[in-house]
Amino acid sequence: MSYFCDMPLEQVRKITGMPDDLFNHSLAALRFAKLANGVSQLHGEVSRQMWNKYENICEIKAITNAQNWRYWADKQLYYAKEQHNDALFDDRKTYLKKRALEIVADQTGKLMKPDVLTVVWARRFAGYKRAELITRDNERFEALLNNKKYPIQFIWAGKPYPLDNPAISDFNHLVHLSKNYSNVAVCIGYELALSKRLKQASDVWLNNPRVPREASGTSGMTAAMNGSVNFSTNDGWICEFINHGNNGFLVPPVDYTKMHVQEQDEYDLNKIYDILENQILPIYYEQKDTWRQIVKNGMRDVQFQFDSNRMAQEYYDILYK
Numbered sequence: 117m118s119y120f121c122d123m124p125l126e127q128v129r130k131i132t133g134m135p136d137d138l139f140n141h142s143l144a145a146l147r148f149a150k151l152a153n154g155v156s157q158l159h160g161e162v163s164r165q166m167w168n169k170y171e172n173i174c175e176i177k178a179i180t181n182a183q184n185w186r187y188w189a190d191k192q193l194y195y196a197k198e199q200h201n202d203a204l205f206d207d208r209k210t211y212l213k214k215r216a217l218e219i220v221a222d223q224t225g226k227l228m229k230p231d232v233l234t235v236v237w238a239r240r241f242a243g244y245k246r247a248e249l250i251t252r253d254n255e256r257f258e259a260l261l262n263n264k265k266y267p268i269q270f271i272w273a274g275k276p277y278p279l280d281n282p283a284i285s286d287f288n289h290l291v292h293l294s295k296n297y298s299n300v301a302v303c304i305g306y307e308l309a310l311s312k313r314l315k316q317a318s319d320v321w322l323n324n325p326r327v328p329r330e331a332s333g334t335s336g337m338t339a340a341m342n343g344s345v346n347f348s349t350n351d352g353w354i355c356e357f358i359n360h361g362n363n364g365f366l367v368p369p370v371d372y373t374k375m376h377v378q379e380q381d382e383y384d385l386n387k388i389y390d391i392l393e394n395q396i397l398p399i400y401y402e403q404k405d406t407w408r409q410i411v412k413n414g415m416r417d418v419q420f421q422f423d424s425n426r427m428a429q430e431y432y433d434i435l436y437k
Contacts, residue, residue: 119144133172146173153435154178155332156353162328177434180353181332182427185419189341190316194419197412205408209343216317219303219310220271224294226301232267233400235392236318236344238306241276241283244329248286249385250322251293256389261297266397273303273314311335315342320365320396323348324384327372340364340418343411347396349384353422363413365391 120128129135132144146152146167152174154160160178167173190212196205213230221227228234241247250270251257260268272290276283287302294300303310315321321339323346330352337353340346346364348354358364367387372380400407420426 143167143170143173146170146176149174151435152176156180156356158328158352158355159331179427179430179434180356180422181334182422182424183334183337183341185341185423185425188312188315188338189415189419190343193343194415197415202405202408205412209411212316212342213319216313219313220301220317223303223305224301226294226298228269228271228299228301229267232269232299233319233397234269234271234317235320235322235347236271236273236314236339237322237324238271238273238303238311238314239323239333239335241274241287242280243282243286244326246324246326246381246384247272247274247283248290248293249324249381250388251290252381252385253389260389260393261299263397266401267299268397269299269301271301271303271314271317273306273310275306312338312342315339315344318342318344319400320345320347322388323354324367324388325349325351326377326380326384327351327369334422337418337422340414340422343415345396345407345410345414347388347391357417357422359413359417361395361410363410363417365396367391 132139133147134140134143152163154163154176155178157178157180160176163176167176190208193205193208193212196202196208210230213234217228217230217234237247239245261270272294274287276287291302294302303314315335315338318339321336321344323333323336325333327349328351333352333354336346336348336357340363346354346358347366348358348364349367350358350369354366358366360366360368367384370383375383399410
């Protein structure tokens with residue numbers, strides 16, 4: 117495999133501790149490394165459980181991923197927060213939404229409104245991330261979209277890997293679905309510029325990976341840096357961040373190991389609807405001051421703990437030094 121510089125096969129088997137014909141890249145790496153790390157505290161735990169039955173592997177620590185606050189954060193929004201100027205804060209967030217929704221209009225022809233609760237799901241498309249989870253209950257999804265008391269609009273964006281057919285199918289499903297509703301849009305060309313704008317467009321950053329498949333996830337960090345509230349299943353970095361109702365909203369964790377995949381999906385789907393219908397929407401429309409405080413708490417809590425300066429320092433202190 118060119119890793120071993122023409123070393124005889126028997127010697128390779130001996131030093132890797134793999135006597136059969138199957139070569140395991142990850143196991144070889146964990147045996148040859150002095151130290152390894154997961155990219156969130158939960159990822160560290162899951163990785164240790166996955167690999168602890170193998171002998172002679174290195175220690176697996178955990179260093180939670182982060183994002184560059186200086187690049188991603190909207191500085192004027194933070195300025196308004198630090199000045200305790202709520203009028204300026206609200207005005208800035210509305211401006212950011214308007215500007216971003218113009219891009220959505222240009223791409224999709226959907227004229228979305230800045231005063232309507234905007235839910236965004238945008239990141240890499242992958243099966244375990246369940247982009248279309250909320251659409252699986254047709255009746256509830258339809259009722260949500262047609263709710264006159266608490267209007268809502270959804271935006272999806274992201275890219276699947278070229279040969280990931282289930283993820284491509286999810287993306288195509290959402291594109292076709294969006295054609296039936298004026299308040300549902302799917303954007304393409306998801307690169308850095310659109311990513312930043314959609315975070316600024318969003319009031320709620322929806323993240324519902326199948327626990328514990330998400331190693332870390334970082335899109336919600338940059339969403340919080342732009343005045344969006346994270347709403348997530350309890351996976352990856354989220355376990356270290358969300359305090360439900362204080363700085364975001366969390367699907368209550370249960371012991372998923374005792375559930376089939378279908379049961380897990382059904383449980384998460386029902387909880388997402390319950391929290392959206394009974395907590396998020398009423399707070400957004402009827403308790404503006406409370407909503408603003410939740411937004412600000414998220415901005416505060418993400419700023420230092422999930423900034424790349426902290427991460428770089430931890431890689432040096434914990435791994436490389």
